[in-house]
Amino acid sequence: MIVNLKCGICGYIYDYEIGEPSMDKSYKLVFENKPICPKCQAKGKELLTELGQSQMTAWHLGDL
Numbered sequence: 001m002i003v004n005l006k007c008g009i010c011g012y013i014y015d016y017e018i019g020e021p022s023m024d025k026s027y028k029l030v031f032e033n034k035p036i037c038p039k040c041q042a043k044g045k046e047l048l049t050e051l052g053q054s055q056m057t058a059w060h061l062g063d064l
Helices: 050-060
Strands: 002-007 013-018 021-023 029-031 044-049
Touching: 002 050, 044 050
Parallel strands: none
Antiparallel strands: 002 013, 002 044, 021 029
16 A cells, blocks of 8 residues: 655655555554655654545545
């Protein structure tokens, strides 16, 4: 699954193939492929953009 993300370090917005998303026991999103910012190479600092939030909502509701 490709999701729109924003780097929490440099602010770069990008699409990333996260693989299969899931949720842990505390309902936190877990991505199969850990995002890496293509601009600054930051790992684990991704944020969902508004589009990314919509994409994950659609996934959660089973629309994808």
